[in-house]
Amino acid sequence: MKKEMTCIVCPIGCQMTIEEKADGTxxxxxxxxxxxxxxxxxxxxNPTRVIPTTVVIKNAMLPRLPVKTAEPIPKGxxxxxxxxINQVVVEAPIKTGDVVIKDLLxxxxxxxxxxxxxxx
Amino acid sequence: MIYDVVxxxxxxxxxxxxxxxxxxxxxxxxxxxxxxxxxxILNQCIHNGFGLHTFNEELTGPEYAERYIQKVKDLxxxxxxDTMVLDMHDNGxxxxxxxxxxxxxxxxxxxKAVILTMGCRERTSGAIGIPGYRPSGVFTAGxxxxxxxxxxxxxxxxxxxxxxxxxxxIMARRMTLEGAHVQAVCELMPYSNGLVRNIVQCLDDxxxxxxxxxxxxxIHGKDRLEGVTVAKVDEKLKVIPGTxxxxxxxxxxxxxxxxxxxEITRNAGVVMDNRTNGAIVGELxxxxxxxxxxxxxxxxxxxxxDFVSEEAVLAGKGAAKxxxxxxxxxxxxxxxxxxxxxxxxxxxxAMKNVEDKVTFYMRVRQVxxxxxxxxxxxxxxxxxxxxxxxxxxxxxxxxxxxxxLAQYPAGEIRFVVEEAK
Numbered sequence: 371m372k373k374e375m376t377c378i379v380c381p382i383g384c385q386m387t388i389e390e391k392a393d394g395t396x397x398x399x400x401x402x403x404x405x406x407x408x409x410x411x412x413x414x415x416n417p418t419r420v421i422p423t424t425v426v427i428k429n430a431m432l433p434r435l436p437v438k439t440a441e442p443i444p445k446g447x448x449x450x451x452x453x454x455i456n457q458v459v460v461e462a463p464i465k466t467g468d469v470v471i472k473d474l475l476x477x478x479x480x481x482x483x484x485x486x487x488x489x490x
Numbered sequence: 491m492i493y494d495v496v497x498x499x500x501x502x503x504x505x506x507x508x509x510x511x512x513x514x515x516x517x518x519x520x521x522x523x524x525x526x527x528x529x530x531i532l533n534q535c536i537h538n539g540f541g542l543h544t545f546n547e548e549l550t551g552p553e554y555a556e557r558y559i560q561k562v563k564d565l566x567x568x569x570x571x572d573t574m575v576l577d578m579h580d581n582g583x584x585x586x587x588x589x590x591x592x593x594x595x596x597x598x599x600x601x602k603a604v605i606l607t608m609g610c611r612e613r614t615s616g617a618i619g620i621p622g623y624r625p626s627g628v629f630t631a632g633x634x635x636x637x638x639x640x641x642x643x644x645x646x647x648x649x650x651x652x653x654x655x656x657x658x659x660i661m662a663r664r665m666t667l668e669g670a671h672v673q674a675v676c677e678l679m680p681y682s683n684g685l686v687r688n689i690v691q692c693l694d695d696x697x698x699x700x701x702x703x704x705x706x707x708x709i710h711g712k713d714r715l716e717g718v719t720v721a722k723v724d725e726k727l728k729v730i731p732g733t734x735x736x737x738x739x740x741x742x743x744x745x746x747x748x749x750x751x752x753e754i755t756r757n758a759g760v761v762m763d764n765r766t767n768g769a770i771v772g773e774l775x776x777x778x779x780x781x782x783x784x785x786x787x788x789x790x791x792x793x794x795x796d797f798v799s800e801e802a803v804l805a806g807k808g809a810a811k812x813x814x815x816x817x818x819x820x821x822x823x824x825x826x827x828x829x830x831x832x833x834x835x836x837x838x839x840a841m842k843n844v845e846d847k848v849t850f851y852m853r854v855r856q857v858x859x860x861x862x863x864x865x866x867x868x869x870x871x872x873x874x875x876x877x878x879x880x881x882x883x884x885x886x887x888x889x890x891x892x893x894x895l896a897q898y899p900a901g902e903i904r905f906v907v908e909e910a911k
Contacts, residue, residue, distance in 0.1 A: 375690075376686045376687060376689075376690050377687070378687035378690050378691045379542075379548075380539070380542040380543075380548070380687075383685055383686040383687040383690075383884075385878055385879065400878075419691065419695070420538050420548070421667070422536050422537045422538050422550050423536070423667060423668075424536065424638075424639055424642070426642070431526070431527075432640050432641070432642075433641065433642040434639060434640055434641070434642045436536035436550060436552050436639060438536075438538060438550055445695065448667070449667075452667050452668075466552075466553060466556055484536065484549075484550040484552050484553050485533070485552035485553065485555075485556060486556060
């Protein structure tokens with residue numbers, strides 16, 4: 371089976387073609403870096419996405435702290451992840467990279483802060 | 491105190507330019523920022539995808555900003571927040587910058603060199619003149635982005651987005667993740683104005699329809715938005731009668747273009763380019779006013795922050811050279827946009843300032859497949875860039891080595907889209 375896809379690893383957006391061989395391996399063409407084939411094969415077998423969102427923060431300059439999943443999570447679990455992330459309330463100070471949720475949905479992936487917010 | 495370099499704006503362009511100016515030998519550098527913090531628009535761009543070119547890793551906007559803010563702090567570069575620049579003019583050797591803030595009131599800051607990094611702002615519903623009422627619930631996509639990501643307000647539940655610029659696409663996903671229902675993204679043109687990857691990961695992932703060649707012909711609702719009328723347009727972008735469709739919604743987001751914010755630049759008398767709506771600049775982003783440099787979205791709207799940082803390095807370098815008296819003013823080449831190309835930046839090149847190459851940024855006017863961009867001086871083809879696909883949404887980044895340019899004494903470099911040979 372042959373499939374055309376646009377790589378979304380970086381903003382260049384290479385047009386790639388992925389073909390499943392008879393032996394179950396994949397051949398990827400059209401990529402311009404080594405991240406492309408990895409993305410294409412994942413997209414065929416287990417598509418995943420990083421989820422950037424926010425959580426409530428108290429005692430900071432702003433009421434929301436941006437966070438992301440430290441690794442991509444399975445596409446099918448995005449809304450389950452959002453339901454968990456939206457329950458979280460943290461307190462300033464927070465530093466970039468601080469773990470906000472450990473082991474999200476048992477995936478072994480943390481949710482981490484993506485900016486530093488001082489107490490105020 | 492007289493500063494060596496004053497930078498008007500503490501967003502991604504201003505931060506990178508400040509770092510480079512300081513590293514290049516400017517001792518007293520000052521950043522002026524009107525917001526309450528540094529980082530500019532990156533602070534509300536919480537999505538990932540930044541920094542792949544600059545840092546070789548995928549960062550979110552706030553993370554990318556923090557890297558540069560840290561560099562500014564490490565270099566002890568001072569900055570003034572909540573500070574609005576009102577005016578800037580040339581007083582011969584020095585530039586006078588008229589500034590106001592709560593703490594000091596009105597003041598005039600003097601500088602040997604100025605770097606303009608004011609960025610751009612969004613076009614609004616007024617700018618595109620949609621007929622109908624003016625109820626609440628109509629936002630620019632960037633305003634909605636700030637409300638959700640920084641202030642913690644949800645603008646609405648049933649959403650239509652007009653314009654498929656990147657912020658519109660990003661907001662379609664963002665609102666969906668936060669529980670809203672995005673009914674459609676309507677785009678006037680027959681192609682999207684956003685990056686392909688954003689169509690894939692923001693619309694396709696969530697089954698949000700992208701209606702190309704569609705526009706909004708009426709806004710319904712007196713106090714709060716109740717719905718919009720959407721219609722198809724023909725090749726001349728005129729509404730096709732009978733294709734109107736009513737979509738009930740409480741929120742309309744506009745992602746209909748960005749305008750470089752150049753009031754200060756125009757008032758100062760800097761020569762502008764009506765193709766980019768930014769200043770005419772040279773290879774080190776020098777403007778027509780000696781000692782005044784410009785970089786980032788105030789020069790031309792970029793699609794990637796990485797290229798803004800790249801351009802800011804040039805301006806920072808230029809400003810440092812200028813105060814040391816090392817900047818050459820002799821223009822060797824001018825550039826121009828031929829068939830298929832909308833604009834080219836820089837518009838001028840002074841070869842004596844060039845280190846190893848010149849990167850020309852340009853945008854195509856329409857979608858092209860399997861074509862090349864050729865650069866000519868006179869009839870002579872000097873360089874070719876192959877692209878599988880050329881999209882107006884994706885800036886072409888065309889590097890030409892100094893050795894190639896040095897073969898020509900002077901002239902006009904013309905960029906055109908042509909058949910691949």
